[in-house]
Amino acid sequence: MKRKTAVAVAAAAVLAVVGGIAIRADEFTKQDQERWEKEYMSVVTKGRELWTSPQLGTNGVACAQCHPNAANTHPETYPKFQKQLGRVIALREMINWCLQQPLEGKPLALDDPKMVALEAYIAHERRGVALAPGKH
Amino acid sequence: MKQISFGLIVALGLAATAARAADAPAQPLGLPPVPIPADNPQSPEKIALGDKLFHDKRFSSTKQVACDTCHEKAKAFTDSPLHVSEGIAVRGKKLTGTRNAPTVVNAAYFDAMFWDGRSPSLEDQSQHPFVNPVEMGLKDHQPILKIVRSDPEYVRAFDKVFGKKGAQVSMKEVEQAIAAFERTQVAGDSPFDRYFYAGDPKALTEAQKRGFDLFVNKGRCVSCHVIEQTQALFTDNRFHNIGVGINDIQKDVPELAGAFLQAKATLAEVDRRVLGDKRTSELGRFAISREFEGLGAFKTPTLRNVAVTPPYMHDGSKKTLKDVVVHYNNGGVTKEGDPVNDFLSGGIRPLNLTDQEVDDLVSFMEALTSPQYASLPSGARTEVKP
């Protein structure tokens, strides 16, 4: 009994310190969501910058030239068998294919932040479309 | 005998093929089941008949040339290292054509036969060399029909296989038997297959592994020389202008293309003209499709067993696999810096491979040889002389 009271008192003390807002370790708030959403959009924005950048490859061609608003990238169909690579791949491997082939550049490491940004932009422009993995 | 090894594979339970006719050839590692047309099922007797027809020299005007003259089993069913094939001899000199004899091995997986795809099947293809003036020189198929209708062994065989006798035996049956024999000539199970499909990490050398990576990525090979997740035909069954041969006639294309179309060109006529005249031969697929896209375009051959079937390309102009890779590296010309032809396939462009990378690609291609042909001389890096 005594222990429970002690805990309750301690908790009340914490509450008092924090100014009356109840925050558990594994709960997140609306403000957290909004902030995280902004974090995400900052990476989408970075992805858009890369998308229109002539610097990704070596010949000045940008992704946006063939894929305005990331159209025709079909992220919802990955993983899928990709004819140009002869096997089932994830989206980022096809991004690397494009970097090497039409853009005549070097592939990105699969965990490169730039790769994540490109995927974030592609997915953002395709939001709302149902998954259809393997579809051609 | 090679037939027995097929039996072993079937016994190992490689598939549903065991459930089908026991004489359907089982697919080797890395290959799908052999496509068999519904109207020409396999049987041991038909295959044996086809084998006999394939080797019969009497089906030529000089009685010296059979199918196996240019498609010899000991040379992986080619006439390596001849650049272009040699047919009947006239006044002591063998006539030559314009094209390099493709292998029969794995030809069963092609959708069209000949370098320009002018024949839609193995059956149809088999009738043409008999009556080509530089190959076997017959005026028509009558001499063949005469023999198969009268030679006692043939009479027995055609009756057993097709239930046909005398005048009922036609070129159709002859073609079907030859095709059935050719459908047994399939070969996979190469070091590449064991590495990629059987998961044996030691099956390829380090150079070959690097070459495999190049084949799929920087070398851009895989789009036409197809490898897939569970099988690899190494051909897309399509036609592409990769800048071999056409570069020599580029200025003449308008005149040649026009002249070709003016002539009354039946399929037999095309067959005769492309083998008889080198410059016309370079028109490639155009001779069949009459489309711009076919100008200078030839069928993607399989790369299986490529190392042991030099020289390379439709005209045999590339002596070694190294020469081939250099041609691709140059973006579709033999000599770096030469202008490419106007009709070059959109898949061909300079690759910027280093010397090491060129060598690794060659090494990879050596890994595509099936065990039964592994002892043949390799044209990978040095010219194989006759």
Add this chain to the structure above:
Amino acid sequence: MNPMVPSRRDFLKGAAAAAAAGVVPMSVVKLAFADAAQDFTFAYISDAHIQQISGAKFVHNWDRGLIRAVAETNLLNPKPDFVMFGGDLGQLGRKAELDHGAEMLSKLRYPLHCVMGEHDYYLDLGEYWSKLFGPHHYTFDHKGVHFVVLNSILTYDDWTYNRWPSAEQRMLEMAGLDNPNGSPFMVGEKQRAWLQADLDKVDKATPVVVFSHSPLQKLYKGWNFWTEDAEEVQALLKPFEKVNVIYGHVHQIQYNQIGKIAFNAVMATAWPWPYPQSYAQAQNAMPVLTVPMNRANPFFERDATGWQFVDVHTGRVAMKYNLYNNTNRTVAWNPGTGKPEDSVFQDPAKRIPPQVHY
């Protein structure tokens, strides 16, 4: 059966037709019409987008597209009466790009007329273009047909003259198809007045063919598949019995019918664009009539690019799309329905998998 391989019967049929026609890869569409005006053909090459990397280095891919289109056009038999270039010769309007493109076009054996594209215009407002190719808008008559070439990629004066700190910046902004800083294309009041005055002199029974870079329709604003004064321009064309508009810019097969005007888009020699309906976040109006081109395999750099030859028969246009790595397509006027139609794939039951765009 593999459609790539002709049956022997198809082959023989094709051989006879082709032997009669010469080197032409497609049969000329013969339409039954009571009174035949003069028939003729012309070739249409468009959207080459020659792009400079640095110095004398240009993007190899786009160069090859223009080279091939020119080489094949030169093989056409029957010979075309003239060749149109549909705009966007350069990518950023640079002198080096226009020169390099003009050099490739100079290999054509036939008279050439050019249409202005936005990628040619917004660096120097077409000054160098005029030196190479002449006026930005003009007309000519040929075998009883009145041809009008519009500069339909102009935009609001404010955007053109006041918005950007440099010509290079202005060009870069217009060069991005999906750039929200862009500005809608238009023909503009001045040019419309000129067009009205010109058309007033033309008999209403004369067939009219209008060449334009922008679609002279409102299709999808986000990618400037759009002409701001489309309705006004269409109104000027309305009095004519037979009007055909041929436009570039969209890098894809499109066709449509509005009133008496048949609209036909041309392919790019450089690269294909997605159809607007494949952009999930946008509402857009695509002509319902259009049977889409096949989706591109990006490995084959010429896939979903092409050029076309136009068959003018009794004042109607039949577009023959010469496509690499794909079956060629013909979009011809169907007098029964009064619309342009694809001669093979119009019926949805006849479509093939690569024509599905999602």
